[in-house]
Amino acid sequence: MPATVIRPVAIKIDDDTRARVKRLADARQRTPHWLMREAIQQYVEREEQREALRQDTLKAWENYRANGGLHITAEEADAWLSELEQGKDVEPPECHA
Missing domain, CATH: 1.10.1220 (Arc Repressor Mutant)
Structure with missing residues (x-):
């Protein structure tokens, strides 16, 4: 070097x-x-x-x-992550415009 x-x-x-x-x-x-x-x-x-x-x-x-403004809200993300923390195998929420 x-x-x-x-x-x-x-x-x-x-x-x-x-x-x-x-x-x-x-x-x-x-x-x-x-x-x-x-x-x-x-x-x-x-x-x-x-x-x-x-x-x-x-x-x-x-x-x-x-991507046309597709997103999920913070509340939707928090709810999904909360379910994952509880060990549930759940799909992520659907994106919306």
């Missing part, structure tokens, strides 16, 4: 934010550099998950529209 290439990137932040990062880094016994890398990594991971959820939602909406 090839080694990951790490390249420096400069960002511009105001003096107040820079001081806040420095105070927080000192409190965590880390460097401001470490703290900023960690913050960026967490942000990117969170936003990637958010985008994946958004894409899944759009696909589900398109599927719903493509």
